[in-house]
Amino acid sequence: RTYVRTYNDESKSYVVRTRRRVVRRTVRTYDDETYDDVRTYDDRVDSSTTRQSKQCINDRVSSGINAEYMGPNEMMENVFMAVSLDTYDDKEDYPGNLHPRYKQIVAERLAIAGLSIAYQLNYPTNGPFPMFNLTSDGDKLTITYDKELTYIANEISGFYYCTQLDACDAGIFLDLWMEIEMERVEQVSPNEVVVQVEANQPYWLSYLWRETPVLAYRGLPVYEAAETLLPSPPWKWLVEGEKYV
Numbered sequence: 001r002t003y004v005r006t007y008n009d010e011s012k013s014y015v016v017r018t019r020r021r022v023v024r025r026t027v028r029t030y031d032d033e034t035y036d037d038v039r040t041y042d043d044r045v046d047s048s049t050t051r052q053s054k055q056c057i058n059d060r061v062s063s064g065i066n067a068e069y070m071g072p073n074e075m076m077e078n079v080f081m082a083v084s085l086d087t088y089d090d091k092e093d094y095p096g097n098l099h100p101r102y103k104q105i106v107a108e109r110l111a112i113a114g115l116s117i118a119y120q121l122n123y124p125t126n127g128p129f130p131m132f133n134l135t136s137d138g139d140k141l142t143i144t145y146d147k148e149l150t151y152i153a154n155e156i157s158g159f160y161y162c163t164q165l166d167a168c169d170a171g172i173f174l175d176l177w178m179e180i181e182m183e184r185v186e187q188v189s190p191n192e193v194v195v196q197v198e199a200n201q202p203y204w205l206s207y208l209w210r211e212t213p214v215l216a217y218r219g220l221p222v223y224e225a226a227e228t229l230l231p232s233p234p235w236k237w238l239v240e241g242e243k244y245v
Helices: 047-062 104-117 165-170
Strands: 005-007 011-017 021-030 033-042 135-137 140-144 149-151 159-162 185-189 192-196 203-207 222-224 235-239
Touching: 149 185, 159 165, 165 203, 165 235
Parallel strands: none
Antiparallel strands: 005 011, 011 021, 021 033, 135 140, 140 192, 149 222, 159 203, 185 192, 203 235
16 A cells, blocks of 8 residues: 655655565655655564554553563653654744654654564664763773664764763753764774763763754764664763763
8 A cells, every 4th residue: 555645745755565565765855955765674563463462561561560662761661752853954934943844754763662662573762872881992982882883974973072060960051062073983893982082080971962963864973773773862971980871
């Protein structure tokens, strides 16, 4: 079957579903720029799988067991998020920073997490996230992520640091955060990134610590290497201390 959605002649999205595969093609045009996104997934959400998953969830909830698939945040079960920092919309007189017109990608990312939590299918709930087991070699820090990633810095390195610990922890003054140059960040293994920071005191290290970090669609530096391409979310981490966020 084919589904077609049109939004003011600017966005068209359709899904062609076959017996074993799902092909998703999204084409959007803003002003004179056109973005074409095609992805293919295994079609694993059939009616029998859905029924089995719902029954399994009901059984585990009724028995009081908190399973891993209940959500990535142990403090808020069944809650997950979709990163949307790579959906900047620069249309004139449009509040694109807060409400970009292109919402399909956000819905897709939420759906991917939902397939994991609600249906126990083999999908991730979030993009790459640091495991906070930092190792250092002089002024070089090795950040190990919990899954394989791709690091491509086209606009920014994505990383920032701040030596004014209290003020930066409060999150009030973004201008206190110094951006780390792109040439000082390098991916050294499938799940490791090395960041070079010249600081002789404790400091906060962060990722995507900006309201609008990039302008390009899907232009963030760190994404999951798997076909779901989920982006790494913002985070901050106190270096040379016991505290991390």
